[in-house]
Amino acid sequence: MNEDVLALEDVSKTYNAGKPNEVQVLRGASLVMKRGEVVALVAPSGAGKSTLLHIAGLLDTPDQGSVVIDGRDMTRLGDHARTAARRGQVGFVYQFHHLLPEFSALENVVLPQLANAVSPSAAEARARDLLGRVGVAERADHRPAALSGGEQQRVAFCRALANAPSLLLADEPTGNLDPATSDQVFAALMGLVRDTGLSALIATHNMELARRMDRIVRLDEGQITAQ
Numbered sequence: 001m002n003e004d005v006l007a008l009e010d011v012s013k014t015y016n017a018g019k020p021n022e023v024q025v026l027r028g029a030s031l032v033m034k035r036g037e038v039v040a041l042v043a044p045s046g047a048g049k050s051t052l053l054h055i056a057g058l059l060d061t062p063d064q065g066s067v068v069i070d071g072r073d074m075t076r077l078g079d080h081a082r083t084a085a086r087r088g089q090v091g092f093v094y095q096f097h098h099l100l101p102e103f104s105a106l107e108n109v110v111l112p113q114l115a116n117a118v119s120p121s122a123a124e125a126r127a128r129d130l131l132g133r134v135g136v137a138e139r140a141d142h143r144p145a146a147l148s149g150g151e152q153q154r155v156a157f158c159r160a161l162a163n164a165p166s167l168l169l170a171d172e173p174t175g176n177l178d179p180a181t182s183d184q185v186f187a188a189l190m191g192l193v194r195d196t197g198l199s200a201l202i203a204t205h206n207m208e209l210a211r212r213m214d215r216i217v218r219l220d221e222g223q224i225t226a227q
């Protein structure tokens with residue numbers, strides 16, 4: 001398989017183009033991520049981190065430039081193929097967990113797999129394995145509201161990895177947690193990423209966490225620059 005998991009080439013994105021409130025967010029941003037690499041994306045609020053993650057994760061399309069995942073150019077895929085690629089190849093984690101409140105932790109990790117045609121028994125086995133790896137096996141039958149903030153995020157990581165994506169995109173994944181919890185939850189995330197050989201692009205304001213990743217890139221004036 002191709003060694004590069006993600007290649008963003010010369011990606012540009014402007015909101016409200018041609019209008020008085022036009023915002024040129026990305027101006028030729030390029031980034032290549034190798035398999036297994038964990039990259040910190042650091043930039044101030046409003047610099048375009050979420051926009052970049054959404055484009056890399058096929059939730060949004062660039063005005064110009066290309067998005068290649070696992071060696072396949074995704075830039076001009078139709079909606080159907082784009083959704084299928086996103087579901088199979090990309091996992092997302094946000095600052096807020098976005099778990100389904102009426103389902104247990106286990107079910108939250110099982111459901112995306114059923115949507116991807118995995119058998120119920122295989123989906124449950126994988127969900128239990130993932131939950132165990134991040135230390136929440138005993139909480140599997142609890143609904144999100146009965147879990148702590150740190151536990152909720154751990155479950156959200158498992159859900160993001162449920163369909164064994166090659167790329168994890170995370171937008172301030174520990175940003176809602178107190179510093180001690182953030183530290184532990186980040187360690188759990190890194191353990192999971194290393195265990196599964198996943199590549200991860202993790203937006204953060206926290207330089208201490210950023211320094212624990214393989215490398216740091218910045219988003220500056222709409223372009224990616226190395227640290």
Ligand code: ADP
Binds near residue numbers: 016023045051
């Ligand atoms: P960050 O994640 O670094 O905080 P964002 O990617 O969310 O940055 O936003 C970058 C800029 O683009 C901001 O100025 C924001 O207001 C603007 N923006 C984001 N999404 C939209 C949108 N859908 N329509 C118009 N402007 C947007």
